[in-house]
Amino acid sequence: MKTRYTFGGDEHVYVEMDDEMSLDAFFKSLSMSNAVRDAKIEGVTEICPANASFQVRFDPDVIAPDDIMAKVKELEHKAETAEKRLTTRIIEIPVFYKDPWTHETLMRFRERHQDPNGTDLDYAAKINGYASVDDFIEAHHSQPWFVSMVGFVAGLPFLYQLVEREKQLQVPKYLSPRTDTPKLTVGYGGCFSCIYSVRGAGGYQMFGVTPMPIYDPEQKVAHLKDFMVFFKPGDIVKWKPIDRAEYDAIVAAVEDGTYVPRIAEVEFDLDEFNADMRGTNAKMLEALNDA
Amino acid sequence: MTLKIKNPGLATSIQDLGRIGYFHLGIPLGGAMDRYALRAANMLVGNDEGAACLEAVFMGPEIEFTQTATVAVTGAQLPIKVDGEYQEAWTSFVVKAGQTLSFDFLQSGARIYIAVSGGITTPEALGSRSTYPIGALGGVEGRAIQTGDELPTGGSEGPGAGRTVSEPLRRKPGTPASLRVLPGLYWHRLTDEAGAGFFEDEWKVAPEADRMGYRFKGGRPLEFVDREQPFGAGADPSNIVDGCYSYGSIQVPGGTEPIVLHRDAVSGGGYFTLGAVISADMDLIGQLQPHTSVKFEKVDMAKALDARKERKGMLARIREELV
Numbered sequence: 001m002k003t004r005y006t007f008g009g010d011e012h013v014y015v016e017m018d019d020e021m022s023l024d025a026f027f028k029s030l031s032m033s034n035a036v037r038d039a040k041i042e043g044v045t046e047i048c049p050a051n052a053s054f055q056v057r058f059d060p061d062v063i064a065p066d067d068i069m070a071k072v073k074e075l076e077h078k079a080e081t082a083e084k085r086l087t088t089r090i091i092e093i094p095v096f097y098k099d100p101w102t103h104e105t106l107m108r109f110r111e112r113h114q115d116p117n118g119t120d121l122d123y124a125a126k127i128n129g130y131a132s133v134d135d136f137i138e139a140h141h142s143q144p145w146f147v148s149m150v151g152f153v154a155g156l157p158f159l160y161q162l163v164e165r166e167k168q169l170q171v172p173k174y175l176s177p178r179t180d181t182p183k184l185t186v187g188y189g190g191c192f193s194c195i196y197s198v199r200g201a202g203g204y205q206m207f208g209v210t211p212m213p214i215y216d217p218e219q220k221v222a223h224l225k226d227f228m229v230f231f232k233p234g235d236i237v238k239w240k241p242i243d244r245a246e247y248d249a250i251v252a253a254v255e256d257g258t259y260v261p262r263i264a265e266v267e268f269d270l271d272e273f274n275a276d277m278r279g280t281n282a283k284m285l286e287a288l289n290d291a
Numbered sequence: 292m293t294l295k296i297k298n299p300g301l302a303t304s305i306q307d308l309g310r311i312g313y314f315h316l317g318i319p320l321g322g323a324m325d326r327y328a329l330r331a332a333n334m335l336v337g338n339d340e341g342a343a344c345l346e347a348v349f350m351g352p353e354i355e356f357t358q359t360a361t362v363a364v365t366g367a368q369l370p371i372k373v374d375g376e377y378q379e380a381w382t383s384f385v386v387k388a389g390q391t392l393s394f395d396f397l398q399s400g401a402r403i404y405i406a407v408s409g410g411i412t413t414p415e416a417l418g419s420r421s422t423y424p425i426g427a428l429g430g431v432e433g434r435a436i437q438t439g440d441e442l443p444t445g446g447s448e449g450p451g452a453g454r455t456v457s458e459p460l461r462r463k464p465g466t467p468a469s470l471r472v473l474p475g476l477y478w479h480r481l482t483d484e485a486g487a488g489f490f491e492d493e494w495k496v497a498p499e500a501d502r503m504g505y506r507f508k509g510g511r512p513l514e515f516v517d518r519e520q521p522f523g524a525g526a527d528p529s530n531i532v533d534g535c536y537s538y539g540s541i542q543v544p545g546g547t548e549p550i551v552l553h554r555d556a557v558s559g560g561g562y563f564t565l566g567a568v569i570s571a572d573m574d575l576i577g578q579l580q581p582h583t584s585v586k587f588e589k590v591d592m593a594k595a596l597d598a599r600k601e602r603k604g605m606l607a608r609i610r611e612e613l614v
Contacts, residue, residue, distance in 0.1 A: 006475045008537025009567030010595040014476055021523025021532045048315040048535045050559055051523070055535035057314070060570075060599060065592055149533060151317035151558035154426035158533060165522065172526060173561075190561065191523040192533065197317075198425060217416065217427045229316045 001025060003076060005069060010060050013072050016053040021160065021191055025052035026148045027270050030086075030233055032079035041071055049233050051148045051158060051192070084270035090144065090236040090288045092262040093195070096247040097121070097137050097208035101182045106206050109178040120205040124171045124188065139169060140207065141239035143281055145193060147231050155197040155215035155229040159237055162273065162281055173203035184210050186239070197229075211242075211250035212261060222257045236268065238288055264291035292360065292446040294407065296436050297391065298353035304435040305411055305442070306404075308341040309554065310419035310428075317558045318428070320538065321421035324502060324554055324577030325402055327462050328366035330606060332406035334613050335363035335383045337450040342410030343420040345436070348402050349580075351394025352436065356386045361408040361449025365456070367400025367578060382455040400463060400578040409445025423555060460609050462602075464575040467493065467584035470551075471572050473595050476540060477531060477563035485513040489549075489565065489587060496583045497548065502555040505576055506548050507585060513546040513565075525561055533561040539568035541587075551576060571598035 001018040008014045015032065018025035033049040036056055043062030048055045058068045098121065110116045115123040125136035145159035152158075161168060173189040178201060181187070185196040187204030194204055197215035214231060216224040224230060242250070253259035264287040273280040306329065309322025323329035323346055330340040345352065351369050363383045364371050371378040372393050378384045386392055392405070413420050413431060422430025431440050478486065492510030499506040515528035523532045529545055536542070536552050542562040543549045551568055553576060568576065569590060579585065590598070 006478075007473060007567075007592065008476050008564070009473050009539045010570050010592060010599060011539075012537040012567070014535070014537065016534070018521075019524070019532065020521030045311050046314045048558065050534045052532050053534040055537065057537075060596060061603070065596070149559060150315065151535070152533075152560060153557060154317045154423075154428075156317055190525045190530075190533070198427075200425060215426070217433060229318075232316075 001028070005073060007065060007069070008055065010065060011057055013056045013058065013069055014053065015055070015072065018052050021052050023146070023160070023270060023273070026146065026160065027084050028079050029054045031082045031084070032075060035075040035078045035082070036072055039071065039075060041068065043068065048151065049149065050151070051160065086234050086268045088234045088236055088266060088268055089263050090238060090266050090284050092238050092240050092288055093210050093212055094242045094246065094250055095141065095186050095208045095210050095239045096242050096244065098133070099209045099247070102185050102206040102209055105178070105180055105182055108180070109174070112174050112176040112178060114172065114175060121207055124169070124205055124207070127171065128169050136169075137207070137241065139167075140193070141241055144284060145237045145239070147233055147235040147237060148192070150229070150231050150233055153198055153200065155231065157195055157214070157231040157235070157237075159193040160191065161193070162236075162277065164277065171205050174205070177201055177203035181206065182209060184213070186210060211247050211254065212259070213254060221254060222259065223261050236266065236284060238285060262288060262291050264288045292358040292409065292444045293441040294411070294444060295355040295357065296352060296438055296440040296442065297355055299436045299438055299440075300347045300352040300394075301350040302435055303345055303347040303352045304422035305343050305413055305430045306346040306421045307343040307419055309421050310417045313417055314558050318417065318426055319423065319554065319556050319558060321419065321423045321429070321554050323404060325366050325404065325574040327574040327602065327606065328402070329404045329406075331381065331456050331609055332363045332365040332404040333410070334609055335365070335381070335454050335456065336361045336406045336408040337447075338406060338408065338410045342406065343413065344407075344411065345405040346402055347405065349397055351403060353391060353393040355391045356388060358446065359385060359387045359448055360444065361451055362386050362392065363406050363454075364403050365406075365461075366403040368398040369400075369403050370395035370398070379455070381461050382453070383450065384452045401580050402577050407444050408449025409447040412443045412445050425555070454613055456609050457612060460605050460612070462574065462605060464578055467586050468575060468579055469586050469588050470575065471569045471588045471590045471595065471598060472541065472566050473569055473590055473592060474566040476537065476566055478565050480515050480528070480563045481565060482514045482516055485515070485546075486565075489513060490589050494549070494585045494587070496579045496581050496585060498581045500579070500581055502553060504550045504552045504556060505579065506550045508548055510549075513543055515546060529563050530561050531563050533559055535559045536564065537567045539570070539573055540564040541566060541568065553577070569595040569598055571595070571602040
């Protein structure tokens with residue numbers, strides 16, 4: 001891992017921890033962006049952590065570009081020596097895989113897809129070497145995921161699976177982006193899963209849909225009353241496969257204000273995880289089951 | 292006092308100077324694309340410089356006033372009329388109760404800013420009235436204005452007619468438009484030849500040009516330095532592991548058509564960026580019509596800061612003129 005510092009115009013410092021994705025790069029970027037936030041540097045207006053990089057927006061009328069760059073660089077050793085430990089939450093997100101709405105959409109945009117003769121799930125299962133779509137779906141939901149970035153559009157989480165690199169699922173994006181994606185679609189591109197927070201354009205493969213709202217600008221949904229965006233980087237997610245009846249029941253519960261997402265507080269320690277991935281995951285899932 | 296929208300124009304939205312502090316959640320700054328013009332319009336009618344105005348692109352709206360107010364229109368050249376009588380741009384005028392403000396066809400530029408004394412006072416969302424339709428924030432119920440909307444304003448009569456911004460301070464892009472760019476970010480992904488070609492070639496604004504970003508066509512395709520793509524980046528040489536995007540950053544998907552991200556930018560994604568348009572020139576992009584010729588000009592940080600200072604100086608001179 002070699003850190004690279006650069007400017008984005010005269011208002012942004014951009015720091016890339018590594019050019020490839022890894023949990024180490026994500027942790028370093030999260031802890032360094034936290035260090036920049038904690039340093040409360042005058043003139044800094046936005047701090048945006050991403051998967052393996054982060055960006056600081058500053059006002060050059062308040063702090064000179066070279067000064068902010070020097071201050072950010074100084075904080076790198078802090079991130080390196082910081083404990084790779086995070087007190088966070090694990091959240092169960094229900095997913096209706098192979099749902100009729102993403103199916104209708106993917107059929108509508110079939111000519112933009114690598115494999116016009118199957119579904120996105122058929123294609124993803126095949127290129128990742130799974131014998132069946134159901135086996136692939138199981139690989140997608142059996143182990144938890146890290147929210148490594150929130151963005152693209154309002155409240156959209158990017159998720160990275162907590163498994164060995166050789167077990168990571170990988171799929172390309174659509175050949176040409178769709179002009180439509182149903183709201184709350186669970187998507188996949190590169191090594192990242194995502195949830196489309198709003199309806200709109202998109203290039204990720206579509207696997208299913210969740211009935212749990214994750215963005216509500218009117219803040220009417222019970223679990224979004226405090227803030228309109230649900231996710232933050234560092235959250236851990238466990239997908240839970242559900243069928244149509246469960247999907248409809250959750251939609252109704254959200255509607256009448258009785259839906260409560262299942263959430264547990266957990267500690268995540270990167271070294272512990274690297275030493276025993278399945279054991280660490282099992283412990284977090286246990287905490288979730290007890291919640 | 293309300294503004295009755297009789298015709299919204301093409302895409303007219305409420306904008307101020309935007310919402311800072313939510314880009315890490317995918318919610319962009321938003322606000323006026325030509326912030327200089329918005330500030331000037333507000334100064335002309337005696338508002339705070341960041342008061343909410345109407346931003347109209349290519350076509351003006353038609354608005355009936357329920358009370359007398361001071362109004363100013365800045366930015367693009369779009370002939371202004373009050374009950375059919377022409378008014379001067381970059382100059383305050385009075386619209387009386389019952390009169391209608393309307394516009395002729397666009398002559399040059401792309402966006403006008405309509406400031407009304409007292410400012411537009413629709414509810415704020417995350418500290419701003421700017422319209423961000425993708426996230427349904429700000430504006431009128433999270434959307435652009437429509438026929439039949441009644442927009443509340445602060446209601447003051449304002450300083451009246453005849454305040455004006457002198458000609459040299461009416462900032463607009465040249466011909467061809469020159470956009471100054473600070474190379475950086477993932478510039479190293481380009482071959483030397485491609486990097487030089489980007490600045491040598493003449494580009495044209497593509498039809499896909501809006502508040503999220505401006506696309507450009509006509510230059511030579513960019514070649515990338517050979518590499519094995521890093522894990523998680525995606526197979527195309529223009530792909531990176533999804534990262535943050537800077538405002539003004541220039542991505543070139545597939546190496547063919549550069550896209551400059553603007554005020555309603557997506558906050559991140561998986562395309563390399565070769566640098567960013569400097570902050571002082573972001574306003575100018577907001578005034579470019581499709582098919583306009585554009586040259587990108589390479590600058591260093593010192594020049595970018597000088598340009599920023601110059602733009603600030605021009606705003607300060609408007610303030611002095613209008614005391």
